[in-house]
Structure formats: C-alpha cells, structure tokens
Amino acid sequence: MTQRGKLTVLVVDDHDIVHWGMRIVLVQQDWVERCLPATTGAEAEERARRYRPHVALIDLFVGDEAGTDIARRVRAAHPATRVLLVSGAGRISATAARAAGAAGFVTKDRSAAEIVEAIHRVGTGDDVFDTPVTPSSQRLTAREREVLELVAAGLTNAEIAAQLKLSPNTVKEHASSMFRKLGARNRADAVQRAQRLGVLA
Structure with a gap:
C-alpha cells in the first residue's frame, strides 16, 4: 500500500473493452491510486518493473500468451506485485495458479463489483479463489x-x-x-x- 493507503492496479488483457470497462470501474474506487493497461506480456513486464503495481489483474489468455507465464514475468519484474488471474473461457486450479505466483483466480462471469472486490482483497494481502464446488x-x-x-x-x-x-x-x-x-x-x-x-x- 502507498502512504495514502491506495493501490496501483495493472490490468493485463488483449481486449480494449476490458481495459475501458475496468478503468471506468476502478477509478471510482477510493482505494485505487492508478490503473495501468498492458496488452502483452512484454508490456506487463515493463510496467511492473517501472511502476511497481500492488496488484496485477491478468487474463488467463492474452493473445497467444498464457496468463500464468505473464504472471511469472510480472512477479520476476516486481516480486511484491500480487497477481489475480481472471478468465472468461477456461479455468485454472488454485494449485496451478499458486504455482504461477498468483494469489487468486476469478471468472469474468462474476459481477464487476465482485471482481473489483477480489482485486482489492488480493492487493491487500488476501488469497481469493473461486470455490470449485459448493x-x-x-x-x-x-x-x-x-x-x-x-x-x-x-x-x-x-x-x-x-x-x-x-x-x-x-x-x-x-x-x-x-x-x-x-x-x-x-x-x-x-x-x-x-x-x-x-x-x-
């Protein structure tokens, strides 16, 4: 957290609409200091190294790149960045997500409020994984x-x-x-x- 208790959030996705939507939602949160976009693994890695985000929201599939690989690169660039994986098509087990350095995974069919809450929780130290079976x-x-x-x-x-x-x-x-x-x-x-x-x- 910053001295003001706010988080910098890195959003890694290859769809403009996701960046647009997440930016609109995140900038309204009083705990968000900055929302950074990245559309490739290379961009994510560079912005993690440059801006040191507190939390990175990374799609499970970014173009031809695996979100788990990008998560590892982001964490290598700035180990303190906590990663929340997200997907609209496909799932990942908590074990596999953790192996990639992620602290959470949620699906895109969650509401915007639920995804934002998950970002905040991961950014402040919690692990958040969609329960696979109720x-x-x-x-x-x-x-x-x-x-x-x-x-x-x-x-x-x-x-x-x-x-x-x-x-x-x-x-x-x-x-x-x-x-x-x-x-x-x-x-x-x-x-x-x-x-x-x-x-x-």
Whole structure:
C-alpha cells in the first residue's frame, strides 16, 4: 500500500473493452491510486518493473500468451506485485495458479463489483479463489450428474429418458432436484452455474 493507503492496479488483457470497462470501474474506487493497461506480456513486464503495481489483474489468455507465464514475468519484474488471474473461457486450479505466483483466480462471469472486490482483497494481502464446488453441488447424485451432462449437451428430457432408459417423469424429477441444488432457474442457468462451480468441464 502507498502512504495514502491506495493501490496501483495493472490490468493485463488483449481486449480494449476490458481495459475501458475496468478503468471506468476502478477509478471510482477510493482505494485505487492508478490503473495501468498492458496488452502483452512484454508490456506487463515493463510496467511492473517501472511502476511497481500492488496488484496485477491478468487474463488467463492474452493473445497467444498464457496468463500464468505473464504472471511469472510480472512477479520476476516486481516480486511484491500480487497477481489475480481472471478468465472468461477456461479455468485454472488454485494449485496451478499458486504455482504461477498468483494469489487468486476469478471468472469474468462474476459481477464487476465482485471482481473489483477480489482485486482489492488480493492487493491487500488476501488469497481469493473461486470455490470449485459448493456444498449443494457436492450433493448431486450420480444420476443427477448424468442428467446435468446431457442437459449441457442440449438433449431434451425425452431424449435423456431414452438414453438413460428412464421414464420422462423420472428424468424431470432428477432435473428438478438438480436445478434446486444448483439454485438454477432453468436449463441454461443450471449449465452456466455448474460450469462456474466446476461441476461441468
């Protein structure tokens, strides 16, 4: 932290819209001193060495570069920089993220407020990792998981019933139970929640 208790944040992403959006959100935070953009690993490394950011938000995929490699380069340039990995497509385990020197990982389907909170927490010393599986999703039965996988594949209840050799009513019961445990409103929501929680690959 600076003497005023503010953080310098480095945002590493190859999409202009992400830089634009994060800058708008971050400059409104009273704990942010400066928001720095970088669109490549080389830029990130140079800005980490030059500006010594407190925290770096690094996409898991930046062009053809892996965010984990960029995280290592940023940390080598300025070891005190704490890294939060983020991704809109793909996940990384806490073990793999930590091996790259990251202190956290969140997905881009989180709200802007949640991502900003994660940046602040990582910047002030906390580790923040999306929980891969919630207690409710752990309670999915083997059959409910089968139904979930087939729902994700786009099959209708009738098609799922035929494939699993179950009655349509039984499939509907399994699906309803699975929706309830995931806190999902419908099929699409169930698939999205399951992917975010790591229940589905």
